[in-house]
Amino acid sequence: MKFNLLKKKEWEKSISKEIINYLIKLNKKKINLIFTGGKSVERIYGEFFKNIKKTKNFFFRIYLSDERCRVKSLKDMNSTIIKKNIGTSKNTKVKFFPIVPSLKENDFEMCTKRYNKIIPKDISFAIFSVARDGHIASIFENDEIANFSKNKYVFVDKKFKKFPRISITWNQIKLIKKILLICKNKEREKALKKFSMKKNHILKKISSLGPKVEVSVLRNNF
Numbered sequence: 001m002k003f004n005l006l007k008k009k010e011w012e013k014s015i016s017k018e019i020i021n022y023l024i025k026l027n028k029k030k031i032n033l034i035f036t037g038g039k040s041v042e043r044i045y046g047e048f049f050k051n052i053k054k055t056k057n058f059f060f061r062i063y064l065s066d067e068r069c070r071v072k073s074l075k076d077m078n079s080t081i082i083k084k085n086i087g088t089s090k091n092t093k094v095k096f097f098p099i100v101p102s103l104k105e106n107d108f109e110m111c112t113k114r115y116n117k118i119i120p121k122d123i124s125f126a127i128f129s130v131a132r133d134g135h136i137a138s139i140f141e142n143d144e145i146a147n148f149s150k151n152k153y154v155f156v157d158k159k160f161k162k163f164p165r166i167s168i169t170w171n172q173i174k175l176i177k178k179i180l181l182i183c184k185n186k187e188r189e190k191a192l193k194k195f196s197m198k199k200n201h202i203l204k205k206i207s208s209l210g211p212k213v214e215v216s217v218l219r220n221n222f
Contacts, residue, residue: 035063037081046085060094064098066078129183138167152169183217
């Protein structure tokens with residue numbers, strides 16, 4: 001894995017620029033992406049959606065890495081962050097595919113089956129945020145379902161941090177062409193380094209993918 005250390009003032013713009021430059025080099029008219037949820041990436045998405053309007057002859061299809069289930073408010077859904085930023089940019093070059101269509105949806109098994117059918121084989125790029133406890137998307141430590149399932153996405157009807165989850169699996173992650181891991185502070189960078197050494201942990205598996213994985217770390221001082 002390649003580590004890039006970034007200062008706060010260049011954080012969102014640098015990562016957004018890095019993603020867009022990579023996607024332009026692919027020279028594809030239609031590009032499939034997987035975006036994660038969470039506060040760590042919200043401003044990055046703001047910059048990304050603002051700047052892809054300037055790209056020519058590209059169309060982006062964005063899929064979600066995971067979603068919280070049985071939430072009571074839209075603000076708790078990962079899809080809200082992406083919808084908000086797409087709407088703000090008024091971008092016609094993007095089509096977003098949420099995992100759970102609405103707040104009223106309660107058939108999560110069906111949502112998962114549908115997503116497994118529509119998720120394309122060719123995913124050019126994905127961004128994941130590393131949490132303090134080492135989880136990415138909704139793949140938590142000792143979550144054998146998401147870690148070892150042969151499906152692309154799974155519904156885990158067990159509460160992780162308040163919510164059941166629908167999550168991407170390792171079986172899908174390993175097929176992605178390029179992966180960017182985000183560590184928004186030194187604590188999360190330490191978690192990444194710690195768990196990437198732990199047998200069967202999702203970060204250990206991702207680190208085994210070698211050069212196609214890059215890490216951006218926010219550092220106040222370096």
